[in-house]
Amino acid sequence: MLTLASKLKRDDGLKGSRTSTTASDSTRRVSVRDRLLVKEVAELEANLPCTCKVHFPDPNKLHCFQLTVTPGFFVLCCVFLIDEGYYQGGKFQFETEVPDAYNMVPPKVRCLTRIWHPNITETGEICLSLLREHSIDGTGWAPTRTLKDLLNFDDPLNIEAAEHHLRDKEDFRNKVEDYIKRYAR
Known part of the structure; x- marks a missing residue:
């Protein structure tokens, strides 16, 4: 930085x-993107909970970074809410790439850790209205948004996980714990 x-x-x-x-x-x-990122990355780092860490594989490229989330009591992550009831004890990696056309287009966020979560597919795709350029509900990306706006959204993508959570919370918890043991340590 x-x-x-x-x-x-x-x-x-x-x-x-x-x-x-x-x-x-x-x-x-x-670029305009890099000028914006100097300020936004500093703001993002200042507002992250202590259980989240930002890592820049190449410190000269602020547009490519990873976020590691190690849930504790109650953690707001870059893309969804993780609470200790389900995800505590896991270590989850997210990759963010900010395109050249930022801030006119949203950053691309991907989960690198396999997780059982309603907003994330098992291949790491994340569904949030905010991460879409055009969203029907009007909550999509806008040039006035910043990286900090990615905090705490709820937008189901993994329908099976969402229905599983609604149908049987205890079994959902068991599956999350199994995924943490297998993929998030």
């Missing part, structure tokens, strides 16, 4: 000291 912030300052200084734009200047320009 410091590298990108330093680059922004350096690029601004170069623009002020030159009178003409050259091809080398355009390769040094920082």
